Amino acid sequence: MAADAVERYGMQLASGSYVxxxxxxxxxxxxxxxxxxxxxxxxxLEALFRALVRHRIKPYYLHHCDLAPGTAHFRTTLAHGRxxxxxxxxxxxxxxxxxxxxxxxxPLLGDGRVRLKSEHLQRTGSYKVRGMLNRVTQMxxxxxxxxxxxxxxxxxxxxxxxxxxxxxxxQFGIPVHVVMPRSAVSAKIAACTSYGATVHLVDGxxxxxxxxxxxxxxxxxxxxxxxxDDPYVIAGHGTLGLEILDQFPxxxxxxxxxxxxxxxxxxxxxxxxxxxxxxxxxxxxxxSAAVKLxxxxxxxxxxxxxxxxxxxxxxxxxxWTLPLASSLMDACITLPDEEILGxxxxxxxxxxxxxxxxxxxxxAALLFGRxxxxxxxxxxxxxxxxxxxxxxxxxxxxxxxxxxxx
Numbered sequence: 001m002a003a004d005a006v007e008r009y010g011m012q013l014a015s016g017s018y019v020x021x022x023x024x025x026x027x028x029x030x031x032x033x034x035x036x037x038x039x040x041x042x043x044x045l046e047a048l049f050r051a052l053v054r055h056r057i058k059p060y061y062l063h064h065c066d067l068a069p070g071t072a073h074f075r076t077t078l079a080h081g082r083x084x085x086x087x088x089x090x091x092x093x094x095x096x097x098x099x100x101x102x103x104x105x106x107p108l109l110g111d112g113r114v115r116l117k118s119e120h121l122q123r124t125g126s127y128k129v130r131g132m133l134n135r136v137t138q139m140x141x142x143x144x145x146x147x148x149x150x151x152x153x154x155x156x157x158x159x160x161x162x163x164x165x166x167x168x169x170x171q172f173g174i175p176v177h178v179v180m181p182r183s184a185v186s187a188k189i190a191a192c193t194s195y196g197a198t199v200h201l202v203d204g205x206x207x208x209x210x211x212x213x214x215x216x217x218x219x220x221x222x223x224x225x226x227x228x229d230d231p232y233v234i235a236g237h238g239t240l241g242l243e244i245l246d247q248f249p250x251x252x253x254x255x256x257x258x259x260x261x262x263x264x265x266x267x268x269x270x271x272x273x274x275x276x277x278x279x280x281x282x283x284x285x286x287x288s289a290a291v292k293l294x295x296x297x298x299x300x301x302x303x304x305x306x307x308x309x310x311x312x313x314x315x316x317x318x319x320w321t322l323p324l325a326s327s328l329m330d331a332c333i334t335l336p337d338e339e340i341l342g343x344x345x346x347x348x349x350x351x352x353x354x355x356x357x358x359x360x361x362x363x364a365a366l367l368f369g370r371x372x373x374x375x376x377x378x379x380x381x382x383x384x385x386x387x388x389x390x391x392x393x394x395x396x397x398x399x400x401x402x403x404x405x406x
Contacts, residue, residue: 031061034081035074042087049088114379115248116363117240120355120386124191126311127240127263127384128164132225134236136168139223149174153223154216156180156209158310159188160358160385161227166195177216179209185310185356185389228262229318237263241270244380251278253373255362256382258282258291258332260314261321263384268328282325282332283365285309285340291317291325292332308337308396311358311385331372335361339368341400347383348397356388357396367403 030052034040039048049059062085065075119127139148152175155165162178169176176197180189184201192199200216202208217224226233240263244251254271256264261282268280284292285307293301294317305313317325325332340357343364347353363381365371373379388396 027058028056029058029061031063032059033063033065034076034084035065036076038074040076040080040084042084045084045088113377114366114381115251116351116353117244117380117382118353119240120353120359120383124160124163124167124195125385125387126160126164126359127237127382128160128227129167130239131228131230131233131236131262131266132161132164133168133171135225135230135232136165136172136174138232139225140172140174143223145172148172148223151221151223152177153225154179154213155225155227156213157227158313159184159192160311160387162197162199163188163191163195163387165225165227166192166197170196177222179213181209183310185387187389188387191387226318228260228314229320230262231320234262234266234269234320234324237266238270239266240382241267241274245271245274248378248380249275250378251275251380252377253279253281253371253379254382255281255283255366255371255379257309257312257358257361257384258284258325259288259312259358260316260318261291261325262318263382265321265324265328267382268324272328279330280328281365281371282329283361283370284332284334285312285361286334286336288313289332289334290314291321292334293317294322295326295329295332298326307340307357308399309340309357309361311356311387312361333365333370335365335368335370336401338399338401339370340364341396342403343367343400344388345397345400346403348393353383353386354388354393355383355386359383359385359388368401369404 032039032048039045052059064078064081065071123129139153149172153165153169154177155162156179158181162180166176166178177200178192178197179200179202180192182201182203189199200212202212216222244254254267256267258264264280264282271278271280282291287306288303288309290301290303293303300316300319300322302316305315307313340361343360344355344357346367347355347360347363363383366373366379366381
């Protein structure tokens with residue numbers, strides 16, 4: 001099927017009677033038959049599928065020709081069909097992500113060389129449950145379930161770590177207290193409450209938060225459960241690295257967000273142990289670069305985080321995470337909020353994934369060319385969280401920078 005024939009087909013689609021069904025909200029799908037000498041090349045199939053999508057029809061089935069009498073000259077081999085599908089994955093993905101990445105000079109998302117590790121679909125909406133469940137389990141094993149239940153635990157967090165501790169505590173019947181900033185996303189506060197935690201709101205995560213946490217520990221005997229700077233939390237997050245190489249052993253590059261560094265440090269420990277040559281890049285907002293500043297200074301640098309990505313708003317790198325980040329990561333990369341929101345918008349529009357700004361930061365760094373990857377690199381991007389402030393989504397979409405080539 002030549003390009004002009006596909007265009008004529010598109011014109012026929014535009015005037016088709018199916019339009020009324022689509023306008024009424026009824027999904028319309030297509031079925032196509034692979035025919036030798038007619039449409040058995042990737043360019044023709046790509047043109048066909050793009051014409052269908054332009055007219056709001058979803059490409060669905062692509063069949064091999066039936067074994068009917070008189071059709072042998074139209075039949076293709078199964079091997080040729082599989083090869084066509086392999087070629088199409090890099091140039092005709094329905095969400096357009098591969099095309100946008102190709103135009104921007106980066107690796108292709110649709111052909112399998114970039115994988116999205118969807119931690120925003122975890123329990124509690126982020127990767128945090130990995131580390132927090134491991135930390136709570138260790139407390140129970142070390143002190144005994146009855147003792148931990150009697151005393152309870154406390155943490156401080158902008159939201160995701162608090163929710164993960166609240167959920168993990170509930171699994172054991174352990175009382176959980178969380179200190180959160182008043183500015184925290186309301187959905188994150190509500191999640192903590194729904195998991196049974198007692199929420200204490202303060203003006204920020206520096207100063208008052210630490211004082212309140214220490215006072216409650218002294219008054220009530222609560223266990224101190226750090227949100228990121230704890231070896232058991234870091235080890236729990238290491239399961240992410242194990243999964244990445246189990247699911248995609250060819251991985252050359254891993255990109256993830258950095259708040260206090262617990263997630264990516266734990267991931268990096270596992271990755272380096274199993275594949276020493278892998279490259280690991282951490283991503284932080286320009287206004288909340290606690291790990292990058294600490295690595296450059298060689299010591300912990302307290303900051304006042306200022307970023308739309310509240311999940312990456314740790315006030316400092318930790319005494320555990322700083323040496324790990326310094327020794328295991330290839331670079332800490334920063335980018336402005338507008339690019340982070342551009343990544344969020346790209347995920348919503350092209351990949352149909354809803355994440356919070358912190359969850360979009362790693363992909364944004366790749367999309368905007370801030371991560372040094374080469375054509376052919378096989379990349380895993382960690383989508384770290386999905387607990388977005390829903391009323392602010394229109395603002396986020398409006399503020400997001402346009403992805404180059406998208």
